[in-house]
Amino acid sequence: MSETLIKIRGLKFSRGDRVIFENVDMDIPRTGITAIMGPSGTGKTTLLKLIGGQLTPDAGIIEVDGQDVHKLRTRDLYALRKRMGMLFQSGALLTDLSVFDNVAYPIREHTRLSEVMVRQLVLLKLNAVGLRGAVDLMPSELSGGMARRVAMARAIALDPMMIMYDEPFTGQDPISMGVLVQLIKSLNDALKICSIVVSHDVFETMSIADYVYIISAGTVVEHGSPEDMHNSQSEWTRQFIDGLADGPVPFHFDAPPLLDDLFAASGRRRG
Amino acid sequence: MVNHLLDRIQGLGRSTMNSAARLGRANVFLMSVFAGLSGMLVRPGLLIKQLFSVGVQTLIIILVAGLFVGMVMALQAYYALVDFGAEDSVSVMVVLSLLRELGPVITALLFAGRAGSALTAEIGLMKATEQLSGMEMMAVNPIERVVAPRFLAGIVSMPMLAAIFSAVGVLGGYLVAVELLGLDSGAFWSQAQAKVELYEDLGNGMIKSLVFGFVVAWIAVFEGYDCIPTSEGLGQATTRTVVYSSLAILALDFVLTALMFGK
Numbered sequence: 437m438s439e440t441l442i443k444i445r446g447l448k449f450s451r452g453d454r455v456i457f458e459n460v461d462m463d464i465p466r467t468g469i470t471a472i473m474g475p476s477g478t479g480k481t482t483l484l485k486l487i488g489g490q491l492t493p494d495a496g497i498i499e500v501d502g503q504d505v506h507k508l509r510t511r512d513l514y515a516l517r518k519r520m521g522m523l524f525q526s527g528a529l530l531t532d533l534s535v536f537d538n539v540a541y542p543i544r545e546h547t548r549l550s551e552v553m554v555r556q557l558v559l560l561k562l563n564a565v566g567l568r569g570a571v572d573l574m575p576s577e578l579s580g581g582m583a584r585r586v587a588m589a590r591a592i593a594l595d596p597m598m599i600m601y602d603e604p605f606t607g608q609d610p611i612s613m614g615v616l617v618q619l620i621k622s623l624n625d626a627l628k629i630c631s632i633v634v635s636h637d638v639f640e641t642m643s644i645a646d647y648v649y650i651i652s653a654g655t656v657v658e659h660g661s662p663e664d665m666h667n668s669q670s671e672w673t674r675q676f677i678d679g680l681a682d683g684p685v686p687f688h689f690d691a692p693p694l695l696d697d698l699f700a701a702s703g704r705r706r707g
Numbered sequence: 708m709v710n711h712l713l714d715r716i717q718g719l720g721r722s723t724m725n726s727a728a729r730l731g732r733a734n735v736f737l738m739s740v741f742a743g744l745s746g747m748l749v750r751p752g753l754l755i756k757q758l759f760s761v762g763v764q765t766l767i768i769i770l771v772a773g774l775f776v777g778m779v780m781a782l783q784a785y786y787a788l789v790d791f792g793a794e795d796s797v798s799v800m801v802v803l804s805l806l807r808e809l810g811p812v813i814t815a816l817l818f819a820g821r822a823g824s825a826l827t828a829e830i831g832l833m834k835a836t837e838q839l840s841g842m843e844m845m846a847v848n849p850i851e852r853v854v855a856p857r858f859l860a861g862i863v864s865m866p867m868l869a870a871i872f873s874a875v876g877v878l879g880g881y882l883v884a885v886e887l888l889g890l891d892s893g894a895f896w897s898q899a900q901a902k903v904e905l906y907e908d909l910g911n912g913m914i915k916s917l918v919f920g921f922v923v924a925w926i927a928v929f930e931g932y933d934c935i936p937t938s939e940g941l942g943q944a945t946t947r948t949v950v951y952s953s954l955a956i957l958a959l960d961f962v963l964t965a966l967m968f969g970k
Contacts, residue, residue, distance in 0.1 A: 488844055517846040528841030531833075542845045590845075 441466040441598060441630045442487060447496035449479070449486060456482055458654040460496070464647075466597075469624050469631040471645035471662075473638065474652050475676060475685050480634040481525070483651075484600045487632075488522060489513050501597065518546055521591030521599040525606060527583035529575040535562070535586050536571045542593045561589040564626075565619060581612030588619060598630035599623070605637040613637075617644055638677055642666075650676060652685060733929045736850075740858050740928065743851035753856040754863075761822045761857065762864030766871070768817055773872035776813060777879025780804055784880075785888055794890060798899040801880035802873075806903065806912040807968070810873035812960050815919035818865060819952035823927035826857050827948040830931025831941040839932075854932060858924045865920025866913050873912070911967045918959060923952045 442464035449457040456479040464470045472480055485491045487498055489505045498505045503516060529538050539558045543549060549557070562568045565585040575583060584604060591599050601620060605613050621644045624631040635641040642648065642662040649659045650673055657672040658665065665673060675683030691697065747754050784800040830853060833839050839849040877899075884890045903909065927948045934944035 485840075490840060490843055514846040514848075517844055520844065522841070522844040524837045524841055526837050528837040530838055530841075531836070542847075545845065545847050587841075 439466045441501060443499040445497050447498065448494045449482065450494055455654050460656055462649060462656065464630060464632060466630055467628050468646035469633060469644050471641045471648045472632060472634045473636060473641060473648060473650050476636060478651050481602050484602055484634055487600065488517065488520060518594055519597045521596040523584065523587050523591050523599065523601045523604060525603045527587040529583055529587055531575050535573050538586060539590045539593055542590065546594060561593055565589045581608050581615065584616060585619065592623060596629065601631065601633045603635055604633065605635055605640050613640060620644060732933060736929050736932060737925060739850050740855050743848060743855035744859060746851040746855060747859060753852065754859055757856040757860035758864060761860040762868065765818060765821045765868060768821055769814060769868050769872050770875050772813060772817055773875035774879040776809055777801060777805065777876030778883045781880035781883035785884065795894045795898055797884045797890060798880065798895040799902045802877055802899045802903055803908060805873040805876040806908045810869045810876065811912050811915040811919055812956060814869040814872045814916060815865065815923060815956045816953055818868060819923045819949055822861065823923045823948045823952050824945045826927040827931040827945045828941065830854065830928060831934040831944050834932065834934065835936035835941060854928050858928050861924025862920045866916045869916035915963050918963065919956050922955050922959065926952050
């Protein structure tokens, strides 16, 4: 692994009574693709929001490029975020702006470049994701896959040091999925940046990842290279990678025994 | 029985705590909106755009409602005063009612229904589709770029809309009193002119509408920003905006009237 860009130590985070993370440690390298995988509802998106400083942990530290994200003043946090790109699950494009204006948005906000320069940059970024031809479309005219590609162009608009991808493959047809997988790989290789892919699509993510963390039940259950994960004997990892319905993550949501529920508590009010 | 009672008390306590927490959040939110208002100086275009969608697009409903309210007021005033031979005072009743009460109050109620609910829905939908989070991650403060312009546009628009409502209402009253019921045009205007005070009536009405604009805009943007980002949550937030705004307008109207016109 190359030099560490993101260091997470002793991370604890809860929502109400529900513990999301309990003592999580991670090291994410400065270059390469790091996959964070795990079943739905394990807090993968929450982890990205914690790294981006949108949520505050109950305990522990998250350092990005040597800076403790949650001790930064707002101005410094915003300065750090200019060097982070994030691709949301929905794309999160601003719906009242065209594709061009969406990609130009961070450039116009944070630089004083002339409009000619902005136009050239936007076209180059859109070209990188294959959507230069969609420059004048509105977000409502894009398919889900195209919206994510525009969001990718926007995420790389300011040449960030890292990009966080939140479930980039969810709900995509095989072609769009293939395009997104290829784009994440090629952008990472071309820009030599840190890419964090949060996903539960095992095959696609493993095919491009350099390093994998598997999280479940609030903690890191295993980490290593994709090969390590394929060869792992851990019950957690096997259940996740092989897609087994039952295992350490139980098929049944926590409930009393069936017979008790059917007979003993027949008079009980539900809800 | 005792358990049931305890459950009730616990539930009451919980909802009181939640309400207090929400009120606290609304105040903290308001402070951050005030801080975000400075951004308007650098980007006046954001405010102008919102003035159009919050103010100009509410004009039609204000114009139509104002006209009819003025007409009805004149008709009712005429029926009440004609028995005493005081029908020349119709204009005084219409103008004073509009400037002091109906102009600010009805405009604010219509504003809450038309613009307030739209503000909540727009901001809430931006939250549900992660657009606000997306802005934060692009190092852009959504309170400064999205919320503050809408909030300020609400405050600026309300007095103007109330003034237009009252003006059109007076015109509607004139049409009914003079053109329909045949009262003297000169008496209509001179009576109104003699009885209406610039600061007492017009000024206080403007202050009322400014206060209502502030409250409606605050409730609308807060409900949008604080909503649960689901379709159900968004629906509830929009309803809350209209209900809370309407109740706040009516309650504040009473307080302001007592303060302004109490002897």
